Amino acid sequence: MEIFGVGGLGTKLKVKGYFDFNATAPAFPAAVEEMNRCLAGEWYNPSGLYHAGGRVRRHLEEAREVLAERLGVGEPSRLVFTSGATESNNHVMHHVAAEAGENALWVSEIEHPSLLEPAGRSWGSEPVRLRTDANGMVCLEDFRARLERERPALVSVMAANNETGVLQPWREIRDLCRERGIAFHCDAAQWIGKLNARDFGLCDWLTGSAHKFGGLKGTGFLVVPAGTVRLYGGLCGGPQERGLRAGTENFPGVAAMLTALEQAANLAGERGALASRRDQFERAVAAEIPGLKICGAGAPRLWNTTMMVMPAHRNLKWLTRLSHLGFSLSTGSACSSGAGHSSHVLEAMGIEAGERDRALRISGGWQTSEADWRDLARALQEVYADLNSSDHAKRRRRSIRLDKPNPFPTGTGPGT
Numbered sequence: 001m002e003i004f005g006v007g008g009l010g011t012k013l014k015v016k017g018y019f020d021f022n023a024t025a026p027a028f029p030a031a032v033e034e035m036n037r038c039l040a041g042e043w044y045n046p047s048g049l050y051h052a053g054g055r056v057r058r059h060l061e062e063a064r065e066v067l068a069e070r071l072g073v074g075e076p077s078r079l080v081f082t083s084g085a086t087e088s089n090n091h092v093m094h095h096v097a098a099e100a101g102e103n104a105l106w107v108s109e110i111e112h113p114s115l116l117e118p119a120g121r122s123w124g125s126e127p128v129r130l131r132t133d134a135n136g137m138v139c140l141e142d143f144r145a146r147l148e149r150e151r152p153a154l155v156s157v158m159a160a161n162n163e164t165g166v167l168q169p170w171r172e173i174r175d176l177c178r179e180r181g182i183a184f185h186c187d188a189a190q191w192i193g194k195l196n197a198r199d200f201g202l203c204d205w206l207t208g209s210a211h212k213f214g215g216l217k218g219t220g221f222l223v224v225p226a227g228t229v230r231l232y233g234g235l236c237g238g239p240q241e242r243g244l245r246a247g248t249e250n251f252p253g254v255a256a257m258l259t260a261l262e263q264a265a266n267l268a269g270e271r272g273a274l275a276s277r278r279d280q281f282e283r284a285v286a287a288e289i290p291g292l293k294i295c296g297a298g299a300p301r302l303w304n305t306t307m308m309v310m311p312a313h314r315n316l317k318w319l320t321r322l323s324h325l326g327f328s329l330s331t332g333s334a335c336s337s338g339a340g341h342s343s344h345v346l347e348a349m350g351i352e353a354g355e356r357d358r359a360l361r362i363s364g365g366w367q368t369s370e371a372d373w374r375d376l377a378r379a380l381q382e383v384y385a386d387l388n389s390s391d392h393a394k395r396r397r398r399s400i401r402l403d404k405p406n407p408f409p410t411g412t413g414p415g416t
């Protein structure tokens with residue numbers, strides 16, 4: 001798998017062995033081209049009171065209309081361009097917390113940290129965590145039952161989980177909220193670009209991020225309820241985005257985001273084939289590595305993601321060895337991998353701590369070929385054999401040491 005970026009330097013961007021698309025995807029060459037085109041000619045400040053500034057302003061508003069149409073958002077003024085999903089999630093939490101009074105916030109327990117952390121900080125009380133089942137799907141029945149008794153200020157449930165790829169019942173939850181006039185937020189950072197996004201317009205709040213679908217890092221959006229005139233706790237100090245977000249708009253980034261979305265949409269017909277490559281990979285690995293567990297296998301999932309609990313050896317050992325072989329994987333969300341936290345998502349699914357430390361998240365992309373998945377399956381088998389044999393050698397060395405006569409019989413050695 002090789003993608004050729006057409007940056008100004010004509011550099012080749014190699015993504016062979018890259019299986020961390022849920023952390024970030026390489027930019028589509030057409031998106032890079034579009035960004036470069038805008039940086040060359042449409043780099044003016046859209047707030048500039050001269051011809052070129054006005055032209056960029058018009059392009060920006062056209063982009064807003066196109067994106068609104070793609071997301072099924074009837075009113076383009078509901079769209080605010082942001083720096084990505086972290087910023088958008090923070091805005092929602094801070095804004096709604098400021099307006100909620102004593103009313104509670106309900107969030108699923110598998111939300112991304114960029115939502116859970118600001119939720120915890122900005123809300124006066126701990127958010128209510130909506131339970132998930134063993135497949136990592138928010139329990140609709142629990143949610144319905146809770147709605148009979150209580151009325152939250154906001155419900156926030158993601159569209160697709162970034163670690164397991166499990167698709168959430170966000171449409172059903174959104175409709176239940178709408179029937180009762182309860183605000184609903186959906187973090188769709190992992191869904192948009194990978195699956196059809198036209199249904200999101202009925203969400204009151206919606207989060208998206210360009211670099212997850214082949215746009216640039218540092219570009220994203222937030223859909224706000226119609227008629228919102230300010231965002232409490234948001235960026236202030238400028239009238240941009242109709243006073244909803246201060247800061248010069250990143251038009252080249254926005255244009256690249258739209259191009260990326262279009263590229264991803266053009267590949268929609270491939271989704272079935274892409275999913276069957278991932279499924280074939282899972283079957284191949286499971287056949288060679290007995291005892292392997294696939295998280296969320298009983299639920300509908302994104303076509304690109306598999307979260308595997310390996311039967312033995314800590315995930316960091318797997319990652320290091322795979323990295324030496326040229327493969328890039330992760331242990332969970334990029335934000336927590338390497339930070340010594342085990343996955344709160346797997347914990348919510350009832351997966352034990354020991355197993356969580358053996359979890360590998362593998363996420364391919366539009367460009368991942370059958371051969372790429374096959375190479376990774378082979379590499380996993382190789383690493384498994386290698387880890388087992390080095391464990392075996394360690395055990396042998398230990399038993400040889402134990403076989404030696406003990407120079408300090410019980411009660412006579414130092415420190416006894």
Ligand code: PLP
Pocket residue numbers: 022023083084085086087089112114158160161162187188189190208209210220333334
């Ligand atoms: N929400 C979800 C579901 C994500 O997967 C991520 C990134 O991993 C984020 C939010 C944060 O995205 P960004 O990098 O655009 O801030």
